Amino acid sequence: MTGPSRAQIEDVFRREYGRAVAVLIRRLGDIDLAEEAVQDAFTEAVRRWPVTGPPPSPAGWIITTARNRAIDHLRREATREDRHAQAALLRAPAEPAEEGPVRDDRLRLIFTCCHPALSTAARVALTLRLLGGLTTAEIARAFLVPEPTMAQRLVRAKNKIRDAGIPYRIPTEAELPDRLRAVLAVVYLVFTEGHTAGSGERLIREDLCAEAVRLGRLLAELMPDEPEVLGLLALMLLVESRRAARVTPGGALVLLPDQDRGLWDRELIAEGQAIVRRCLRRGRPGPYQVQAAINAVHGDAPAASATDWRQILDLYDLLLELAPGPVVALNRAVAVAEVEGPGAALALVDGLDLDGYHLFHAVRADLLRRLGRAPEAVRAYDAALALAGNATERDFLRRMRATTVAP
Template structure:
């Protein structure tokens, strides 16, 4: 057992371990610290003793024991005995409620209406995925100190308001759904950026949500979106590990079973006639998946779908993606003007500079394109993406 092996277990089991400990303890900070201590112990012991038969069970048991030790040191006598008795009851019956999966349960619990939407999503990402504050800040396009303060305030509000850690009732689920979907999608996006195992976990959660709430079209839309994007995972990198953009991918490598499943779900959404942001994004990906090659992509349809998405969920990132479709339908010059208008809002977003660089390259403005590529490389933390952007810059400016 090596450090990378422990990291693999961390990625797979951190969220479940924290979910179990939060339910037992009712204290986010204590649950997090106990689980982190357990993984630190694993990093020290497993290389010598070997991996236990049940790594997840070992982590949860060790974390619970760490929490007991801390409670004994710090709590009052009565509180200490009460908490220790609770923690020593591993066979206690599970809490009743519609949500059975521990990690999905944690998402619904943390997505409490008393918290602002960004705080709900950020806090759940921290607890469920073990993401660092820096990673969550990048997902939200905000500075790391801003996100750190947001997380501290969210935990404090839960503690001070006495928000209970319990499974929400059936009637409570719809009010929390938007935040839950946002969490699952951001988990997926972190996996897409290179965090091992997170795409698979997001799809797993998406399937559970679809079983739990089959009549919610946005749940179906999110699952379809993730399946269609995940279908291309084998084509996303070349033999050197360099990122391969969608329009340059070998479509023979796409997972056709995932494509078919995703497209079936999109058609189901269309029949319901209640379009929402995830359904529209899934429809955009379905158009890409319908095309046998880049030259056959129906960019007019994609642009119309982005217009619809801007109407229901406008944002600078959606406008940026729409500009890509404009470049294919109306030319790079008009698209560049749209992208330049978004720069004040998205200057720290690497994708804006990568898109801008590509448009400048197509317009023959190679010196400006090279600078834009350099800015995109500077902002990117993905080795595969950095390699791709660096290669693009060298193709137009090898002397730099």
């Protein structure tokens, strides 16, 4: 029998990385050692599984192998005095589960890493690395910063945890609200990386989308009275409802106005819209709730031409008040183009400082194309192509560039 391919083993890696690292960090109290041990386990899987076939429980095999690699590392590095104590700790049976409000290993990892001693950006970046196994380059793209800057941020966050002696434990119920903002940011960024992968050949990473939605549902069970928790869950469900229509059978990107709405998942839309209505009744709007409401309006339209862009623009006005920033302003400009025309939108876009963001140039290119300014549009498409990391997005931009010609 032929064993799994490297690609299949990499799929296991993506699914199980966060859980394995969470278990090892809890046991070792050392981020770097946990990550190294899990990476070693997957290297061993790539070597052995094609020959022996996958084990009955790939996740259990990965955790056990990583634990054994950590033991080997401690034996090599520890002094004689503490070597046996450390090895005995690792070989001991698993301790009883800690009591506390957070029971899921991966959700607990997010809460424990989102410690107030770290900056919000550092909390989010570190947990993205540990939870989803995202590369430094992928996280840097999510934050719109250079890769070396993000690498330094991750190192500083790990050092801070080590030097400050921040414990790896379940936060108490009273501590959960203070960490919630960063936790929601982590879950949302995991989802957005799954929705549009920052690199690779495929547009969508279904594993990350599914994991983010799973975590969102757990958060909603854990904190049902937090409107932004519900807003984030609704947002993810409504965006996820369109996944089947976002690419053609051949894998080409399809923009929202051109999607076959018959492929949209109406059950997810109904669930997301019901949650949005619950949020509206509470009267405590937040950024995730408003974004969910925007996507609920899209879900209401039976055809692209029936979209209530005026309502969407009003919601973006509110979002810009709640969460001001250039990316929100860019998305708002897309709505302005539908309500007031591409010229008004371009004037807004040209005032934004987003030169390192590929979607900024893609939006500019589309607006310039619609205004008949083909040479400028081509240059904007070139700028977007130079920054886009995903092959599906690059293919789409090339097609659009090719059809943008001067009269």
